Amino acid sequence: MKTTIRDVAREVSLSHTTVSRVLNGREDIAIPDITRRRVEEAARALGYRVNPAARALATGRTGVVSLWASGVYRAFWADVIVQVEGQARRAAYELIINDLSARVGRPADDDPSVWPIDGILALGCPAEVAAYLALPASQRQPLVSMGVYHNEKTDFVGLELGGATRQALRHLLSVGCRRIAYVGPLNLNADDPRRVAYEEEMRESEKAPQMMGVPGGSHRGTRAAARRLIIDYHKTHGLPDGLFCHNDEIAIGAYRGLCDLGVRVPDDVAIVGCDGIEDTEYLETPLSTIALPLEAMCEQAWRLLSRRWAKPEASVEGVHLPAQFVPRASSLRAPA
Amino acid sequence: MKTTIRDVAREVSLSHTTVSRVLNGREDIAIPDITRRRVEEAARALGYRVNPAARALATGRTGVVSLWASGVYRAFWADVIVQVEGQARRAAYELIINDLSARVGRPADDDPSVWPIDGILALGCPAEVAAYLALPASQRQPLVSMGVYHNEKTDFVGLELGGATRQALRHLLSVGCRRIAYVGPLNLNADDPRRVAYEEEMRESEKAPQMMGVPGGSHRGTRAAARRLIIDYHKTHGLPDGLFCHNDEIAIGAYRGLCDLGVRVPDDVAIVGCDGIEDTEYLETPLSTIALPLEAMCEQAWRLLSRRWAKPEASVEGVHLPAQFVPRASSLRAPA
DNA sequence: ATGAAAGCGCTAACAA
DNA sequence: TTGTTAGCGCTTTCAT
Numbered sequence: 079m080k081t082t083i084r085d086v087a088r089e090v091s092l093s094h095t096t097v098s099r100v101l102n103g104r105e106d107i108a109i110p111d112i113t114r115r116r117v118e119e120a121a122r123a124l125g126y127r128v129n130p131a132a133r134a135l136a137t138g139r140t141g142v143v144s145l146w147a148s149g150v151y152r153a154f155w156a157d158v159i160v161q162v163e164g165q166a167r168r169a170a171y172e173l174i175i176n177d178l179s180a181r182v183g184r185p186a187d188d189d190p191s192v193w194p195i196d197g198i199l200a201l202g203c204p205a206e207v208a209a210y211l212a213l214p215a216s217q218r219q220p221l222v223s224m225g226v227y228h229n230e231k232t233d234f235v236g237l238e239l240g241g242a243t244r245q246a247l248r249h250l251l252s253v254g255c256r257r258i259a260y261v262g263p264l265n266l267n268a269d270d271p272r273r274v275a276y277e278e279e280m281r282e283s284e285k286a287p288q289m290m291g292v293p294g295g296s297h298r299g300t301r302a303a304a305r306r307l308i309i310d311y312h313k314t315h316g317l318p319d320g321l322f323c324h325n326d327e328i329a330i331g332a333y334r335g336l337c338d339l340g341v342r343v344p345d346d347v348a349i350v351g352c353d354g355i356e357d358t359e360y361l362e363t364p365l366s367t368i369a370l371p372l373e374a375m376c377e378q379a380w381r382l383l384s385r386r387w388a389k390p391e392a393s394v395e396g397v398h399l400p401a402q403f404v405p406r407a408s409s410l411r412a413p414a
Numbered sequence: 415m416k417t418t419i420r421d422v423a424r425e426v427s428l429s430h431t432t433v434s435r436v437l438n439g440r441e442d443i444a445i446p447d448i449t450r451r452r453v454e455e456a457a458r459a460l461g462y463r464v465n466p467a468a469r470a471l472a473t474g475r476t477g478v479v480s481l482w483a484s485g486v487y488r489a490f491w492a493d494v495i496v497q498v499e500g501q502a503r504r505a506a507y508e509l510i511i512n513d514l515s516a517r518v519g520r521p522a523d524d525d526p527s528v529w530p531i532d533g534i535l536a537l538g539c540p541a542e543v544a545a546y547l548a549l550p551a552s553q554r555q556p557l558v559s560m561g562v563y564h565n566e567k568t569d570f571v572g573l574e575l576g577g578a579t580r581q582a583l584r585h586l587l588s589v590g591c592r593r594i595a596y597v598g599p600l601n602l603n604a605d606d607p608r609r610v611a612y613e614e615e616m617r618e619s620e621k622a623p624q625m626m627g628v629p630g631g632s633h634r635g636t637r638a639a640a641r642r643l644i645i646d647y648h649k650t651h652g653l654p655d656g657l658f659c660h661n662d663e664i665a666i667g668a669y670r671g672l673c674d675l676g677v678r679v680p681d682d683v684a685i686v687g688c689d690g691i692e693d694t695e696y697l698e699t700p701l702s703t704i705a706l707p708l709e710a711m712c713e714q715a716w717r718l719l720s721r722r723w724a725k726p727e728a729s730v731e732g733v734h735l736p737a738q739f740v741p742r743a744s745s746l747r748a749p750a
Numbered sequence: 751a752t753g754a755a756a757g758c759g760c761t762a763a764c765a766a
Numbered sequence: 767t768t769g770t771t772a773g774c775g776c777t778t779t780c781a782t
Contacts (some may be wrong), residue, residue: 080552080553080759081759082760083759083760084759092768092769093768093769093770094759094769095761095768095769095770095781096767096768096769096773097757097763098760098761098762099761102536102608103760106767107693108767109767109768110767113767113768125553127553129471129758129759129760130758130760131467131468131470131471131476131582131758131759132467132471132758132759132760132761133759133760133761134467134760134774135465135467135468135471135758135759135760135761135773135775136759136760136761136762136774137760137772137774137776139465139760155492156492156495158492159492159495159511159512161757163511163513164513167513172510172512173509173510173511174478174496174508174509174511175499175509175511176499176508177496177499177500177503182772183612213461214461216416217461217463269651270564290781294761295767301692301696302693330696331696334696337698351772356579357693357696359637360637360666360667360669360670360693360697361696361697361698362673362698369751376757396760413674416778417774417776418774418775419776420775426751428753428777429752429753429754430775431752431753431754431755431777431778432751432752432753433773434776434777435752435777438777443751443752444751445751445752446751449751449752464775464776465774465775467775467776468758468774468775468776468777469758469772469775469777470758470776471758471759471760471774471776472757472775472778473758473776473777473778473779474758478762532778554782564761629775637774637781710770726768
């Protein structure tokens with residue numbers, strides 16, 4: 079059987095209460111050093127390990143934080159997981175990963191199997207976040223909403239894409255692009271900040287917007303789908319001379335498609351992607367992209383969560399983090 | 415306050431015992447359908463959510479599985495996380511991610527903050543796995559060891575790289591490489607199966623082995639380090655005509671370095687990588703690689719874990735999964 | 751078909 | 767300085 083604090087207590091002829099106090103390092107309670115030592119030694123000797131379920135039941139805190147994401151496949155989510163895991167570890171928390179996109183049936187808020195966590199970091203997942211926030215406050219844990227699609231009704235760290243997108247588009251215009259298409263998922267939201275910025279910029283520069291829809295959303299086959307899309311367009315509609323891609327996966331696929339067709343990048347077609355994933359640097363023609371401040375986002379999110387634990391009643395706090403346009407060879411050519 | 419089964423019981427004028435039985439779907443206990451319905455309705459109305467900490471304390475099972483990995487940065491680990499998360503979710507388990515590489519201090523086995531999980535899936539982490547297995551059985555949970563560096567003293571799913579590596583090297587020889595270097599981390603294990611296969615093949619074909627060490631291990635800067643290494647070698651030692659790269663990150667970096675130097679791939683230097691990450695397909699010259707059966711690995715690992723839960727006393731079972739060499743343009747040229 | 755009572759291992763008032 | 771006692775919310779015998 080597992081050793082419990084009572085076993086340890088018996089060993090040193092003390093009450094389990096004292097053992098609990100020692101093992102929890104309660105310096106606020108006067109206990110002679112000799113006693114402490116004896117307890118610690120006995121605990122070690124017996125191989126005592128705390129039972130967090132019991133502790134959680136007694137304290138109401140679990141030491142676990144959940145990361146909500148919808149589809150862990152997008153390359154930058156691995157980065158987010160690493161960052162968040164690091165934050166959690168440093169704070170002696172455990173991290174549970176919940177891929178909500180794959181969740182069958184109802185959203186997480188009425189999924190009874192969800193572990194009782196002390197807090198939630200949600201990357202995107204706007205629908206689930208909204209549903210969760212609709213629960214009575216007594217039934218919720220603190221939730222920090224992160225990402226491009228964040229929710230400002232709770233603590234949040236927003237990734238702002240509008241400025242960088244505008245910059246990217248002006249850049250494309252400045253190198254002489256006259257027909258810039260937006261390559262994004264078929265079911266793209268009308269109020270996606272990239273799309274909004276795109277439409278505004280096109281209007282302002284009096285160019286016709288052109289949406290190119292990649293079927294199938296952004297899953298692992300995105301690159302292949304984008305590649306095919308480009309090849310199809312080449313045959314049917316002809317190609318634009320500039321591509322703003324909704325994300326780097328799409329950009330990489332599109333780039334590949336162009337290479338297959340023998341189209342030169344950036345000379346014939348200039349490309350800009352979005353997300354700043356590492357792969358974009360290692361193509362023969364490194365892709366221009368929009369870099370996301372992921373590390374800062376995760377840091378801030380953890381800070382907000384800690385703050386919420388410390389002051390449950392504090393008013394909502396949010397941070398806006400601007401993304402940054404990173405011009406690279408795929409869109410650099412002599413100005414028109 | 416949170417609603418408990420007692421609240422629900424009060425609402426329907428039954429004992430909390432009955433409520434528990436209904437809510438757990440205990441069909442083995444005779445309860446009239448009307449009663450069941452009433453209970454379920456009340457539970458819904460009151461917004462009842464089970465408290466898993468309490469359940470865990472009562473049952474001794476937590477419904478949580480931990481994934482040990484050492485450095486979540488390697489590209490294919492995102493895939494592993496997705497796969498494992500999927501397996502867990504389908505079985506109504508939660509997944510905790512533990513990045514042991516970043517763990518300061520002692521290995522996980524004496525880290526008291528580790529949540530009591532029902533089982534562990536360990537990808538690599540040979541040292542931590544060995545330390546864990548050294549604990550008395552009564553203090554451990556089932557652990558399945560996965561990956562190239564797996565431990566066969568517990569249930570395991572081994573990734574076998576030897577065969578594919580040999581195939582890759584013979585392939586390089588067959589296209590005329592006469593000087594094949596192994597590009598790997600500086601601190602590479604002497605018994606790494608890739609390295610062993612490399613040394614054997616070199617011996618058998620009477621070629622001199624040449625190790626090229628990438629500083630810094632396989633972290634996010636690997637690509638950059640490999641790129642630099644290649645460039646340095648070009649100046650100092652001259653370049654081999656074939657590169658077997660320890661992993662795809664290194665291969666991509668090396669490839670990039672060669673491009674920078676104007677060296678043609680595969681004509682001047684042929685490259686093979688290892689891991690089968692997606693990026694290798696999207697370079698102008700797609701890289702030959704060794705594809706890992708990750709999906710099968712995760713499936714098998716979950717199967718073994720379930721089996722262990724069902725039969726705690728069963729004898730150790732293990733599976734060996736061979737990796738597969740995937741020749742692509744980076745090593746395809748007319749045979750010598 | 752339903753309930754009473756015990757107990758999972760721990761923390762935390764309250765006593766001594 | 768240490769111990770007693772009472773839960774935390776749930777599952778599970780054992781009665782009825």
